[in-house]
Amino acid sequence: MTILQILEFPDPRLRKMAAPVTVFDAKLEVLINDMLETMYEALGIGLAATQVNVHKRLLVLDISEEKDSPQVFINPTYEVIEDELTEYDEGCLSVPGFYETVARPSAVRVTAVDKQGESFQLEADGILSTCIQHEIDHLDGKLFVDYLSALKRQRIRSKLEKDHKKSA
Ligand code: NI
16 A cells, blocks of 8 residues: 655645546445554544545545544535534644634535445434545535635644745
């Protein structure tokens, strides 16, 4: 398995719109396994293909304490089933070191396909609802910093740009 490089804000490639997955082959399976490995290694709970510069509608997550329950969502969509908003302090592997409060609908019904191309549905609330919405945003070129004030977003951007210069 390969640890993939994770793009970091404000990299413009994080703004690309991902295209649906149409081919379910061994190559896709390799990508899924690499994304899971990359997510676990970075101590994240979710990772979208966009973040590793693959612009396909695919995301992985694992919100379990033991990190033994990987979930894969391909071509995911959701509908809100509970309008009430829940706030979480969200972080993102593409925005390292920052955690900010974001409010999102508390429950959603997700439709997606698995790696065999089989369709499935699930209802998510709590952290799973937040996590799925956050990851699907990535596939649409959106980041959690977009929900913050322009001032906050600019502060995060400046700090990360400084870090990137240092490590370049
Ligand atoms: Ni993220």
